[in-house]
Amino acid sequence: MTKLVIAVLISLISSSALATLPEVEWTPEARITLARAVVAEADWSTRDHAAIAWVLKRRWEQRQKVQPQWTFLDQVNAYCAGMKSDTERSRWFRDLPEDPYGAPPDHWPYKRAWNTYQADWARVLRLVDAWQRGAVRDPCRGRAMHWGSSEDSERPAAGKWSLVQCGATLNLFWQTPLPRPTAR
Numbered sequence: 403m404t405k406l407v408i409a410v411l412i413s414l415i416s417s418s419a420l421a422t423l424p425e426v427e428w429t430p431e432a433r434i435t436l437a438r439a440v441v442a443e444a445d446w447s448t449r450d451h452a453a454i455a456w457v458l459k460r461r462w463e464q465r466q467k468v469q470p471q472w473t474f475l476d477q478v479n480a481y482c483a484g485m486k487s488d489t490e491r492s493r494w495f496r497d498l499p500e501d502p503y504g505a506p507p508d509h510w511p512y513k514r515a516w517n518t519y520q521a522d523w524a525r526v527l528r529l530v531d532a533w534q535r536g537a538v539r540d541p542c543r544g545r546a547m548h549w550g551s552s553e554d555s556e557r558p559a560a561g562k563w564s565l566v567q568c569g570a571t572l573n574l575f576w577q578t579p580l581p582r583p584t585a586r
Contacts, residue, residue, distance in 0.1 A: 427474040442484030456540040542568040546575035
């Protein structure tokens with residue numbers, strides 16, 4: 403009996419760790435924006451992409467508690483610095499096409515031709531689709547609430563944030579004290 407209870411609990415914990423966004427949140431715009439955002443935050447290295455998607459989901463769920471109208475798309479656009487900036491770099495990744503084998507994005511900066519990156523972009527799109535289906539585990543095991551580059555590490559170090567090991571990632575990931583929900 404005890405082994406059965408433990409097996410059921412493990413199954414419940416595993417399935418909740420792979421929960422997807424509600425269908426109403428997973429719009430074509432949310433999909434492409436998430437894919438563009440993970441490239442903005444971690445370039446073509448997909449090692450970080452899953453961790454970033456999970457952090458965004460956790461932050462969106464937290465915000466939903468006090469602001470139910472806040473969408474996942476709002477969260478991605480608001481939390482990813484690259485989605486808000488207007489730099490030469492941000493212009494091209496905000497224009498990454500829905501069809502990875504289509505025309506290159508406007509403002510393409512690389513010296514190599516777009517066709518050398520099409521497979522990378524297709525892989526990012528497949529990853530965010532798999533993440534939404536619940537087929538991509540959280541490499542941070544539900545603990546990270548923020549990410550940033552090593553240059554961003556002074557601010558978290560000064561606070562009560564603790565570094566979370568998420569595997570071989572380019573970015574650093576932190577666990578933060580959960581903010582107390584306040585009504586707006």
